[in-house]
Amino acid sequence: MPTAEEFVDCRGVNGSISLSKEKMVVRSEGFGLVQFREMPLDKITAVVVERKGVIPFAILTILAATVTALAWYNPLWFLFNLTQQDTLIITTAGLSAAVVCAIPTLFRLLFVNVLVRSEGEPNALIIRFVLVRRAKRLARRFREFSSTS
DSSP: OGGGOOOEEEEEEEEEEEOSEEEEEEEEEETTTTEEEEEEEEGGEEEEEEEEEEEHHHHHHHHHHHHHHHHHOTTTTTTTOOHHHHHHHHHHHHHHHHHHHHHHHHHHHHHHEEEEEEEESSEEEEEEEEEEEHHHHHHHHHHHHHHOO
């Protein structure tokens, strides 16, 4: 029975990965099918933590928040004379856009994809929406376990 230091587990939306010193077990779910793949560590070539870009959504969030603040406080009154109704419409639209753009930014900051490459079939398995800390811990422990073997 592996101890807590020898066992790493991370879960995602479409499956989970369990890592011990001898093997890795990947449980993948898709279209109602649940598959278990047990692979020895010497057959695994890489464990990759994939993070998606945050910059596009973060820029859109900042721009929408800036437009909202400019419309609300109207510091450019000498260029744009906004009525109270115009201000309400612009701030509501800007705030809605900022919230809609902030949600993918948070998801991209908190979750990553974990890609497991192996020599056998299939040669790559992807587990999506894994928490960043658990994915990094899995990759670090895999590197430790594979270097000692």
